[in-house]
Amino acid sequence: MPKVQATAQPGIRHAGRPLEVGRIAFPKASGLTVIIPAYNEAGSIADTLRSLQNQTVRPDAIFVVDDCSTDGTGEVARAFGATVIRPARNTGSKAGAQNVALTRVDTEFTMAIDADTTLAPDAIEKLLAAFDHPKVAAVCGFVIPRYVSTLWERGRYIEYLFAFSFYKPIQDYYSKPLISSGCFSAYRTTSLRRTGGWSTRTLAEDMDLTWSFYQAGYRVRFVPEAVCYPIEPHTFGFMSKQLKRWSHGFVQNVRLHWRGLFHVPYLRSAVAVSVWDATVASVAYLFILPLLALLVNPWFLLGYVIDVPAMLVPVIVEAAARREIPRVLLSVPAFLVLRIVNGLSFVEAFWTECILRKPFKVYEKGH
Amino acid sequence: MNVGLPGTGIGGLFYLITAFLMPVVELVRTMQGRSSWQRWSIVGRQTGLASGVVGCLWATGYAVTHLGVGPLHGTHAAAAGQVTRAMGVAPSMWTYLTLGFILLAVECGRWWFVRAGQPIDHASEST
Numbered sequence: 001m002p003k004v005q006a007t008a009q010p011g012i013r014h015a016g017r018p019l020e021v022g023r024i025a026f027p028k029a030s031g032l033t034v035i036i037p038a039y040n041e042a043g044s045i046a047d048t049l050r051s052l053q054n055q056t057v058r059p060d061a062i063f064v065v066d067d068c069s070t071d072g073t074g075e076v077a078r079a080f081g082a083t084v085i086r087p088a089r090n091t092g093s094k095a096g097a098q099n100v101a102l103t104r105v106d107t108e109f110t111m112a113i114d115a116d117t118t119l120a121p122d123a124i125e126k127l128l129a130a131f132d133h134p135k136v137a138a139v140c141g142f143v144i145p146r147y148v149s150t151l152w153e154r155g156r157y158i159e160y161l162f163a164f165s166f167y168k169p170i171q172d173y174y175s176k177p178l179i180s181s182g183c184f185s186a187y188r189t190t191s192l193r194r195t196g197g198w199s200t201r202t203l204a205e206d207m208d209l210t211w212s213f214y215q216a217g218y219r220v221r222f223v224p225e226a227v228c229y230p231i232e233p234h235t236f237g238f239m240s241k242q243l244k245r246w247s248h249g250f251v252q253n254v255r256l257h258w259r260g261l262f263h264v265p266y267l268r269s270a271v272a273v274s275v276w277d278a279t280v281a282s283v284a285y286l287f288i289l290p291l292l293a294l295l296v297n298p299w300f301l302l303g304y305v306i307d308v309p310a311m312l313v314p315v316i317v318e319a320a321a322r323r324e325i326p327r328v329l330l331s332v333p334a335f336l337v338l339r340i341v342n343g344l345s346f347v348e349a350f351w352t353e354c355i356l357r358k359p360f361k362v363y364e365k366g367h
Numbered sequence: 368m369n370v371g372l373p374g375t376g377i378g379g380l381f382y383l384i385t386a387f388l389m390p391v392v393e394l395v396r397t398m399q400g401r402s403s404w405q406r407w408s409i410v411g412r413q414t415g416l417a418s419g420v421v422g423c424l425w426a427t428g429y430a431v432t433h434l435g436v437g438p439l440h441g442t443h444a445a446a447a448g449q450v451t452r453a454m455g456v457a458p459s460m461w462t463y464l465t466l467g468f469i470l471l472a473v474e475c476g477r478w479w480f481v482r483a484g485q486p487i488d489h490a491s492e493s494t
Contacts, residue, residue, distance in 0.1 A: 166420075169413055170386050173406075262477040269381065272473045273466070277378040284376075302431065307379070309427050313419040 031108040032059040032128065032186070036082070037097035039090070041115035042071040044231060049080035051118035057125040059111065063101040067091055073115070093363040094182065095198035095205035102197050111186040112198075117230040118146060119184070126226035127186045137191035137218035138210065140180040141226030142168075152239040154331035155338025156232045158315055161328070164224065166314035172222035174266040178274070180213075180220050182206030184228035191218055202256060203363060204249025211253060214267055215260040236341075241364045243342060247349035248360040250278065255353070279350050282343035308332060377466050379420075384466075386417035 034052060038045055045064065052062060062082040066074035068090040077084050085104070091097045098112055109128060113119070123141060130139040142164050148157045171177045180187075182205060195212045198205045210220055233239035254275060261268045285303075292300040312332070319328040352358050389410045396402040 166413070166416055167382055169409060170382055170389070173389055173392075173409060173413065174385065259480065262473070262480050266385075268473050268477065269470055272469050273378045273381040276465075276469055277376055281376040281378070306427060306431065307424070310420045310423040313423050314416045317416060317419070 030057045030059055030124065030128065032057075032111055032124065033061045033063060033105045033107045033109070033189075034059045034111045034113060035098050035101040035105070036062065036064045036077075036113055036115050037067060037094045037101075038064055038069060038073045038077070038115035039067040039097075040069045040071045040073060042069070042073045042076050044116040045073055046076055046080065047118050048113065048115055049077065049082060051121075052113075052124075053080070054121050055119065055124045056122045057128060059124065060107050061105075063104060064115070065091075065097040065101050067097045093200050093203075093205070095200045098205075099197045099200075102192065105189055108189060109186055110189045110192055112182060112184070113228070114183040114230055117183050117228050119229070120227040123184070123226045123228060124186075126223050130221045130223045131186070131188060133219065135217065135219045136188065136221055137195070137213045137216075138180040138185055138187045139221045139223055139226075140177060140185040141222075141228050142224045143181055143183060144227060144229055145232040146229035147231060147234070148327055148331065150234045151334045151337060152236065153232050153234055154334035155336075156239075158328065158331050158335035159338060159342075161315045161318050162311055165318040168222050169224060171266075171270065175219055176214065176264065176267040176270065177210070177220050177222040178267070178270055179204075179207045180210045180222075183230045184226075191216075202249050202252035203245045203360065204253055207249060207253045208256070211257045211261065211264075211267070214264045215257070239338075239341065240345070243345040244349070244360065245364060247278070247342075247345040248353060250274075250346070251349045251353040252359065278346040282347045286340065286343050286347060304336060308336070377462070377469065380462060380466050381470075383417050383420060386413045389414055 036045065036048060049062065049064075052059060062080075064074070064077035064082045064084050066077065066084050066086045068087065074084045074086055085101055087097070087100050091100060094114075102110065109131065111124065111127070127139050127141055130136065143160050144164075145153050145157050145160065147153055168177060185206065191213065192209075195209065195216055195218075199208050199212075202208045213220055233242050254271065261271055289300055289303045312328070315328055316325060319325045349360070352360060393402055393406060393410045396406070
């Protein structure tokens with residue numbers, strides 16, 4: 001366990017100017033501690049902390065794990081009244097940073113949120129309400145990109161609208177959300193500790209934790225009304241780093257948990273079809289379709305877009321409720337590009353992890 | 368995070384089928400006294416979305432193969448038909464068989480592990 005130093009000081013100036021929001025005393029009511037792992041997040045963590053202060057149910061404590069940032073992240077966090085924990089050296093991963101803070105949590109619930117993520121004002125209230133059974137160990141919410149401007153943000157916007165409005169509620173109905181998203185989830189602290197906290201053995205610590213919960217007999221819930229807004233990768237460089245981490249993390253988790261997953265109904269089927277889609281469907285999409293178009297008939301290229309109208313049904317229904325239909329329509333081409341990059345990423349991950357047997361272990365930050 | 372290629376192929380079909388099974392499951396829960404209006408509203412929403420997806424798939428497949436979108440004639444129309452079937456827009460027997468094979472393989476794997484004496488976590492089964 002790294003040596004840590006914890007401080008909470010108000011009124012620190014950042015970048016030569018005073019911060020607008022000062023220290024706020026959180027009332028002891030929610031039984032919730034928020035953990036924010038942060039490495040060089042001075043530009044975004046203020047929004048995250050501000051959104052926590054504006055919650056209808058406020059947390060008892062906020063721990064910011066300043067993972068040896070060099071940009072003054074800790075100073076910004078202190079100015080907002082958060083308890084800053086700075087390990088003696090960089091922990092090397094988000095999971096490592098979160099575990100440093102977990103040892104100090106003394107509340108019934110623990111929430112993990114990324115330092116570039118903001119919350120709807122009632123997000124915590126909605127999330128905590130779902131802990132209605134002692135077996136519920138984790139609850140996650142609806143994720144919407146905060147900024148929808150670049151090609152990659154637009155692609156992710158469509159992807160999330162589809163997944164969180166169609167796939168995830170079905171998974172939740174069968175009591176098996178595939179992942180309790182790492183960017184915004186709440187946990188029952190005792191269950192989290194019993195499961196060993198956030199493991200660093202894979203690059204997708206949220207998936208690892210979720211599947212470990214299921215195998216230990218716990219439940220995980222998805223609450224679509226609890227909305228969070230992360231900053232998504234805005235460039236190809238950031239996006240490819242994130243996708244590499246996610247795809248390798250998925251493969252690593254399948255290899256780690258596959259025996260245990262056989263005993264978890266619905267999840268075993270959902271993971272199996274995900275593996276198929278991530279491998280066979282990706283190969284078909286990336287290589288077989290172009291070959292057929294080249295060798296047989298160019299109309300096979302229709303395969304890249306032919307399912308888009310159907311996919312857009314849940315997306316547009318969700319967008320209509322948010323009054324964002326024009327944004328959706330403008331973002332569809334970006335989604336098609338992201339889908340190709342997604343496929344490439346998963347094929348590369350399966351090839352490297354399963355065929356070449358070279359596990360990818362470096363946690364590269366990509367938002 | 369998401370896994371795979373959202374919208375395409377077997378994964379999409381899996382979620383469509385499980386969405387259409389939701390009213391059946393909920394009916395059983397209702398008869399057992401374990402349902403609520405809130406649960407039925409979720410079932411109605413997801414089943415409605417799934418119906419919209421299927422309707423749109425059918426309309427797209429019909430437009431491509433019958434209405435000459437493109438325009439398509441002769442071999443072009445045949446190719447478009449192959450594409451729609453291959454991509455699950457007009458799910459063929461092959462698509463269903465593939466999904467069935469995957470789900471069967473998973474159940475066989477589970478059965479094998481049970482026979483091999485691996486413990487089953489009944490706590491998670493009961494959810």
